[in-house]
Amino acid sequence: MIQVWINGKEWQVPEGLTMIQAMWHTGHEVIHGIGCLGGVCGACAAVYRMPGNFRLFNALACQTLVKEGMAFSLIASYPTQRAHYDIEQIPDAKEGLFTLYPESATCRNCNACTEVCPQGIDVRTSVWQAAFGDFKGVAETTMSCVMCGLCVSRCIAEMAPHEIALYARRAYGSRELPFPENLRQRMDSIEAGTYDEELVRLTRLSADQLKTECGAK
Amino acid sequence: MTVENPSSLNPYDNLPAFDPGEPGSFSPEEREELLRRYYPDYRPDRKATLHVGPNKGEVLPDEVASILESRSILATEGLPAVPSSPDIEVDLLVIGGGGAGIMASIFAQEAGARVLMATKLRVGDSNTVMAEGGIQVALGEDDSPVQHFKDAYRGGHFTGDPELLSVLVREGPEVISWLVKKGVLFDRDPSGNLSLRKGGGTSRPRLISAKDYTGLEVVRVLKEDLLNSGVNIWEFSPAVELLQGPEGSCAGAVLRDVDNGSLKWVKANAVLLATGGAGRLHIGDFATSNHFGATGDGLVMAYRMGARLLNMESFQYHPTGVIYPSEMAGMLITEAVRGAGARMFNRDGKRFVQELETRDVVAASIIRECEEGRGVRTPSGHHGVYLDLTSIDREMGEGTVERRFPNIVKLMGKHQVDCTKQPILVYPTLHYQNGGIASDTSGHTQVEGLYVAGEASGGVHGKNRLMGNSLLEVFVYGRRVGVDAAREAMSRKPFSWHEVNLGHVDRFQRDLEKEFPGTSRPEAPILFPDYRKHPHPARS
Numbered sequence: 001m002i003q004v005w006i007n008g009k010e011w012q013v014p015e016g017l018t019m020i021q022a023m024w025h026t027g028h029e030v031i032h033g034i035g036c037l038g039g040v041c042g043a044c045a046a047v048y049r050m051p052g053n054f055r056l057f058n059a060l061a062c063q064t065l066v067k068e069g070m071a072f073s074l075i076a077s078y079p080t081q082r083a084h085y086d087i088e089q090i091p092d093a094k095e096g097l098f099t100l101y102p103e104s105a106t107c108r109n110c111n112a113c114t115e116v117c118p119q120g121i122d123v124r125t126s127v128w129q130a131a132f133g134d135f136k137g138v139a140e141t142t143m144s145c146v147m148c149g150l151c152v153s154r155c156i157a158e159m160a161p162h163e164i165a166l167y168a169r170r171a172y173g174s175r176e177l178p179f180p181e182n183l184r185q186r187m188d189s190i191e192a193g194t195y196d197e198e199l200v201r202l203t204r205l206s207a208d209q210l211k212t213e214c215g216a217k
Numbered sequence: 218m219t220v221e222n223p224s225s226l227n228p229y230d231n232l233p234a235f236d237p238g239e240p241g242s243f244s245p246e247e248r249e250e251l252l253r254r255y256y257p258d259y260r261p262d263r264k265a266t267l268h269v270g271p272n273k274g275e276v277l278p279d280e281v282a283s284i285l286e287s288r289s290i291l292a293t294e295g296l297p298a299v300p301s302s303p304d305i306e307v308d309l310l311v312i313g314g315g316g317a318g319i320m321a322s323i324f325a326q327e328a329g330a331r332v333l334m335a336t337k338l339r340v341g342d343s344n345t346v347m348a349e350g351g352i353q354v355a356l357g358e359d360d361s362p363v364q365h366f367k368d369a370y371r372g373g374h375f376t377g378d379p380e381l382l383s384v385l386v387r388e389g390p391e392v393i394s395w396l397v398k399k400g401v402l403f404d405r406d407p408s409g410n411l412s413l414r415k416g417g418g419t420s421r422p423r424l425i426s427a428k429d430y431t432g433l434e435v436v437r438v439l440k441e442d443l444l445n446s447g448v449n450i451w452e453f454s455p456a457v458e459l460l461q462g463p464e465g466s467c468a469g470a471v472l473r474d475v476d477n478g479s480l481k482w483v484k485a486n487a488v489l490l491a492t493g494g495a496g497r498l499h500i501g502d503f504a505t506s507n508h509f510g511a512t513g514d515g516l517v518m519a520y521r522m523g524a525r526l527l528n529m530e531s532f533q534y535h536p537t538g539v540i541y542p543s544e545m546a547g548m549l550i551t552e553a554v555r556g557a558g559a560r561m562f563n564r565d566g567k568r569f570v571q572e573l574e575t576r577d578v579v580a581a582s583i584i585r586e587c588e589e590g591r592g593v594r595t596p597s598g599h600h601g602v603y604l605d606l607t608s609i610d611r612e613m614g615e616g617t618v619e620r621r622f623p624n625i626v627k628l629m630g631k632h633q634v635d636c637t638k639q640p641i642l643v644y645p646t647l648h649y650q651n652g653g654i655a656s657d658t659s660g661h662t663q664v665e666g667l668y669v670a671g672e673a674s675g676g677v678h679g680k681n682r683l684m685g686n687s688l689l690e691v692f693v694y695g696r697r698v699g700v701d702a703a704r705e706a707m708s709r710k711p712f713s714w715h716e717v718n719l720g721h722v723d724r725f726q727r728d729l730e731k732e733f734p735g736t737s738r739p740e741a742p743i744l745f746p747d748y749r750k751h752p753h754p755a756r757s
Contacts, residue, residue, distance in 0.1 A: 016542070016543065016544055017544060018544050021544060021748070021752075024748040024749050024752075025749075025752075027749050028749070029745075029747075029749065031338070031453070031475055031745065032453070034338070034509050035338055035339065035342035035346075035508060035509060036342065036343075036346055036347045036508040036509070037508065037509050038347050038506070038508070038548055038549070038628075039548075039624075039627075039628050039631075040346055040347055040430070040432070040433045040624070041341065041342050041346050041347070041433075041508070043338070043339060043342060063628065063631050064631070065544060065632075082441075082444070084445045085445065086445070087399060087400050088398060088399070119627070120627070139402055143427075143428060143430060143434075143623070144430060144623060144624065144627065145437070146433065147437060166437055166438075166441060169400065169402060169437075170399070170400030170438060170441075171400065172400070172402065173397065173399075173400035173401060173402040174397075174398055174399060174400035175400075177402075177405070177409070178409050179394075179397065179398075180397065180403075180405065180409060180410050180411045181408070181409060181410055182356045182357075182358075182410040182411060182413075183354075183356055183390060183393060183394055183397065183410075183411055184394075186354075186355065186356050186390045187390045187391060187394055190362065190387060190390055190391070194361075195361060195362045195363050195387065196387075198363045199362065199363060199366060199383040199386070199387060200383075202363070202366060202367075202379060202383065203379040203380055203383050205379075207375070210370065210375070210379060211375045213367065214366075214367040214368075214370045214371045214375065215371060
């Protein structure tokens with residue numbers, strides 16, 4: 001058994017549990033601060049400290065094992081300012097960033113966002129990439145963002161880097177990348193009714209006939 | 218699954234030498250026999266015959282029968298009286314905030330309906346966000362919606378609904394186009410086309426993906442558009458019962474605010490169940506890859522109201538769930554790794570199944586290896602087989618695993634498994650509800666005013682789903698049913714709140730008492746699994 005502090009209270013739990021499992025083990029009902037339990041939904045952002053270390057660490061509670069002496073708390077929700085927009089209607093996608101998130105050009109380079117990110121994203125770089133209009137770069141840098149909002153909690157320029165990154169990624173996909181040609185062609189042939197007759201024919205076959213037609217790869 | 222006593226043996230000690238020799242393919246008879254003997258759906262143990270409701274007489278897994286033949290959680294002290302007025306009146310109530318619910322809400326709102334979305338956790342907390350591998354859409358030059366149809370129908374062992382499937386394959390490209398225009402970043406090939414990859418059971422490369430974050434990438438975008446759409450959203454407010462209106466129709470729902478316990482009464486001209494799957498029932502004590510809220514709530518409520526369910530005996534046990542380290546039990550390793558060339562080996566280092574067989578065949582093969590003593594024992598006493606990704610880098614170039622599957626590398630790395638160098642220990646994990654509430658191509662259930670879309674529905678996949686078809690279903694049918702339900706809701710003949718009641722619940726409970734005299738039935742919907750009392754299966 002190891003000693004941990006959950007929301008400031010001391011508990012003994014077996015080794016080999018995640019933070020969330022340690023909370024269950026000690027009888028906590030967790031509803032806020034739990035989602036996919038697979039490390040992608042961003043519901044279970046947590047902060048923790050280790051004995052003898054001045055640093056504050058961050059983690060996703062469903063993916064992080066408790067250790068001897070760990071003191072942790074869930075941050076189930078972090079209030080964030082979010083822009084309202086329709087990505088297809090913004091007149092100039094690059095300028096749009098500064099209209100929607102004027103603070104996005106005010107990074108003071110402290111790097112706290114990068115240090116806090118439980119996904120290991122270089123958040124500071126993504127903020128600068130966005131400010132310089134390199135939306136493709138933002139898309140690559142922030143692909144694994146789970147929108148937990150921990151970066152917001154530490155930003156001294158009061159930004160929401162994950163929301164800025166989402167805007168930049170969307171602007172890149174919607175407004176900068178050409179529409180995929182193979183998708184356009186397939187939509188055209190569907191529109192032209194190329195497959196309709198055959199699909200209707202298949203749906204009207206008897207179960208046995210359909211099985212025969214679909215049986216071979 | 219079989220469990221032995223715990224031990225301290227590290228399954229990574231004494232790895233066998235992996236023999237790359239390819240296993241033979243199964244004849245149709247061998248395949249059938251394998252499934253019959255080892256696939257959980259077909260085994261006779263842990264099953265129950267339904268005594269009450271529209272599917273009376275069917276044999277289903279114990280855990281499913283138990284939630285279907287259950288008492289209302291509102292009835293603990295007798296059913297509550299309907300208040301004199303509802304808390305809110307809408308055209309369409311969408312229950313569930315995953316992929317299908319979000320799509321339906323956005324499109325219903327756009328169609329002019331007053332929409333309320335109620336969800337148990339937050340918007341986006343769902344199986345959709347967890348989807349790794351991709352979406353099937355027939356874009357290849359030698360591919361077509363017709364070919365897609367044939368593959369899906371064959372993959373479902375010829376039990377899928379042809380009408381539902383033909384809509385799925387025909388509307389697929391259009392809905393993907395909508396996502397692309399919203400800024401969803403699917404992987405591209407050097408010429409700018411959407412990259413197409415291979416999935417199990419298909420005849421053509423047809424999977425589009427966003428690395429192994431496909432669901433996350435889509436949900437990030439959809440969630441933002443939903444929040445900006447003007448749809449009224451109530452989070453942490455699961456539906457606990459449907460409401461009955463004139464002539465047995467659906468007329469709304471009762472929600473429960475999980476923070477203060479208060480009930481919210483919603484009058485709605487149409488109700489769309491987008492409540493997702495049921496992996497958290499842990500059927501047969503399997504671990505699950507599903508999100509925390511996947512407790513089959515929609516099935517329970519719809520069944521009480523008289524909606525027939527389809528193929529509810531059929532679940533997908535995804536072959537490759539992590540079985541060690543035990544704290545990760547159930548977490549999915551996408552089939553796309555096998556599409557890219559990952560191999561599976563038993564304790565003796567021998568391959569035992571062609572890795573791109575359909576999921577049920579691969580899962581049954583793993584269970585057979587483990588039950589016949591060729592599995593690898595974990596410290597918690599479970600068994601698994603090796604899933605080796607290192608062949609991907611060997612065949613497709615150093616760094617491919619890291620580039621294509623960054624999420625898996627990251628998650629396994631957090632638990633000290635470097636899957637670019639070490640195999641992952643896997644065992645089937647309860648992944649997908651193949652069946653569900655029966656519906657037509659507009660999401661109509663057998664109950665007037667009650668609609669269904671997404672994993673909660675049954676029919677598209679028959680008794681086995683191919684990878685990537687469920688994400689497509691969620692987007693195609695989420696949109697389609699959202700629009701159709703909105704239109705019908707806006708033109709529904711007006712009815713009064715005084716005609717709204719819980720009569721169907723009362724009737725169902727009387728039937729239960731008749732069939733199970735003197736026994737207390739469990740209460741459902743479960744809403745949240747309780748791991749405080751019962752630790753996670755597959756964890757010691």
